[in-house]
Amino acid sequence: MRVIGLMSGTSYDAIDAAAADLGLVGDGLVLRPLGMVSERYDDELRASLAVALPPGTVPMAEVCRLDTRIGRAFAAAAVRADRELCSGQAELVASHGQTVYHWVDRGKVHGTLQLGQPAWIAEATGLPVVADFRPRDIAAGGQGAPLVSLVDLLWLRGRPGTPVALNLGGIANLTAPDGTAFDTGPACALIDAAAHGFSGGRLAYDLDGALAARGHVHQELLDRLLADPYYALPAPKTTGKELFHIGYLHQALAGLGTLPAEDVIATLTGLTARTVADAVRATGGTEVIASGGGIRNPVLMRMLGDALPGVAVRTSDELGLPAQAKEAYAFAVLGFLTAHGLPGTVPASTGARHPSVLGSVTPGRGGLRLPPPAERAPVRLVLE
Structure with missing residues (x-):
C-alpha cells in the first residue's frame, strides 16, 4: 500500500509529507521510503497559530478558522506529495494534524486537540484519510504520546x-x-x-x-x-x-x-x-x-x-x-496499521490499559474500501 504521512510538530514551522510503500511480509513490516516534501505555513497562518497556542486564549470562532485553514494547508501538502512522490498512485493519507493543546493535569492526560480537518484532505486528494490518532489511546488510559514508539x-x-x-x-x-x-x-x-x-x-x-x-x-x-x-x-x-x-x-x-x-x-x-x-x-x-x-x-x-x-x-x-522525515514516515506506518485493523500503540510506552487501533477514517472520493484485516501484527520494521 502506498501511504502519505503528514506531520507538523510542536515547532509548527512546516508540514512534512512523506510517502512510502508499505507491506506485511512474514513477521515484518517492509517500508520503502519514496521521499518527503515540506510545505511551510504561510506567515499569516503561522502568526495566527502562534497566538492561539498556550498560553494564548482565542475564541471558538478562531479555532474553527484555524481548523479549516490548517486542513487546507495539509491538503495542499498531500496533493503535492501524491503528485511528486507517488505519481498520483497514493492509496491512503495518514494525517497527524497540528497539536494545539494537550490537556495534562497532575500527570494524567484527559484530552488532546489536533487541528486540520481531514475532510479537506479527502476532498482534495480523493483518498481515504486516517486522522485523530491520539484520542483513542487517551480514552484507554494512556498519555496519547509518544506514538512513534511502536x-x-x-x-x-x-x-x-x-x-x-x-x-x-x-x-x-x-x-x-x-x-x-x-x-x-x-x-x-x-x-x-x-x-x-x-x-x-x-x-x-x-x-x-x-x-x-x-x-x-x-x-x-x-x-x-x-x-x-x-x-x-x-x-x-x-x-x-x-x-x-x-x-x-x-x-x-x-x-x-x-x-x-x-x-x-x-x-x-x-x-x-x-x-x-x-x-x-x-x-x-x-x-x-x-x-x-x-x-x-x-x-x-x-x-x-x-x-x-x-x-x-x-x-x-x-x-x-x-x-527530518522520520515522524511523517511513522504516521504513514500508523495509518497503514489502522487500515489493516492493527493496533498502533504499546501500553508500556503510553501507559494505556491495552493496545488500540488508532484514529478516525474519513472516506475518499470512491467511498471507504479498506484492505482485509491482517491476521497478525508485525514484530519488526524492515527498511528497503
Missing part, C-alpha cells in the same frame, strides 16, 4: 546494546527497547521562544546554534529550570507548550537581572542536553539515534554528546531512516 521498537528490534530512539522537536521524547517511552522535556520549544522574543520576532529559532555558541550557560538560571517538578515524574509522561512557553521562561528569569540573550539561549540549550542525557542514563541507553529538527543545531548535539560520555550519539539517517 515504530521505534519495531525498527530497532535486534540492534545490539540498548539503543534509544530520540526525537528532538519542540519537545524531546525517547523510546527504549523495553518499551519505556516519554517526553523528557523541552527540546527546541524554549530555545525557539527565546530566539523569537529576544529578536523582536525577527528570528523563529536559533539558526545553526549561532546564538548559543556565543553565550555561556548561566548556572543559577539552569538550576531554576532543572527544579521543575516535571523532570522528577515517573514515565510514562507527556508535556508540551502548555508548560514550556515564553511565559514560563519569563518566570524563571525573574530576579536575575538583565541577562544577555546569548547566555539565556546557551542555558536553554544546555537544559535540553542535560534533561535528555539524564533520561538516556535512566534507561541504560548505550546508543542514541536522534531525529527531528533539533539535530540541525550543532551546539545542542555537541552538548548532548558531552553530557553522554561513552554513549554513541548518531542520527537516524545513518541507519537509513531520514531524520
Whole structure:
C-alpha cells in the first residue's frame, strides 16, 4: 500500500509529507521510503497559530478558522506529495494534524486537540484519510504520546546494546527497547521562544546554534529550570507548550537581572542536553539515534554528546531512516496499521490499559474500501 504521512510538530514551522510503500511480509513490516516534501505555513497562518497556542486564549470562532485553514494547508501538502512522490498512485493519507493543546493535569492526560480537518484532505486528494490518532489511546488510559514508539521498537528490534530512539522537536521524547517511552522535556520549544522574543520576532529559532555558541550557560538560571517538578515524574509522561512557553521562561528569569540573550539561549540549550542525557542514563541507553529538527543545531548535539560520555550519539539517517522525515514516515506506518485493523500503540510506552487501533477514517472520493484485516501484527520494521 502506498501511504502519505503528514506531520507538523510542536515547532509548527512546516508540514512534512512523506510517502512510502508499505507491506506485511512474514513477521515484518517492509517500508520503502519514496521521499518527503515540506510545505511551510504561510506567515499569516503561522502568526495566527502562534497566538492561539498556550498560553494564548482565542475564541471558538478562531479555532474553527484555524481548523479549516490548517486542513487546507495539509491538503495542499498531500496533493503535492501524491503528485511528486507517488505519481498520483497514493492509496491512503495518514494525517497527524497540528497539536494545539494537550490537556495534562497532575500527570494524567484527559484530552488532546489536533487541528486540520481531514475532510479537506479527502476532498482534495480523493483518498481515504486516517486522522485523530491520539484520542483513542487517551480514552484507554494512556498519555496519547509518544506514538512513534511502536515504530521505534519495531525498527530497532535486534540492534545490539540498548539503543534509544530520540526525537528532538519542540519537545524531546525517547523510546527504549523495553518499551519505556516519554517526553523528557523541552527540546527546541524554549530555545525557539527565546530566539523569537529576544529578536523582536525577527528570528523563529536559533539558526545553526549561532546564538548559543556565543553565550555561556548561566548556572543559577539552569538550576531554576532543572527544579521543575516535571523532570522528577515517573514515565510514562507527556508535556508540551502548555508548560514550556515564553511565559514560563519569563518566570524563571525573574530576579536575575538583565541577562544577555546569548547566555539565556546557551542555558536553554544546555537544559535540553542535560534533561535528555539524564533520561538516556535512566534507561541504560548505550546508543542514541536522534531525529527531528533539533539535530540541525550543532551546539545542542555537541552538548548532548558531552553530557553522554561513552554513549554513541548518531542520527537516524545513518541507519537509513531520514531524520527530518522520520515522524511523517511513522504516521504513514500508523495509518497503514489502522487500515489493516492493527493496533498502533504499546501500553508500556503510553501507559494505556491495552493496545488500540488508532484514529478516525474519513472516506475518499470512491467511498471507504479498506484492505482485509491482517491476521497478525508485525514484530519488526524492515527498511528497503
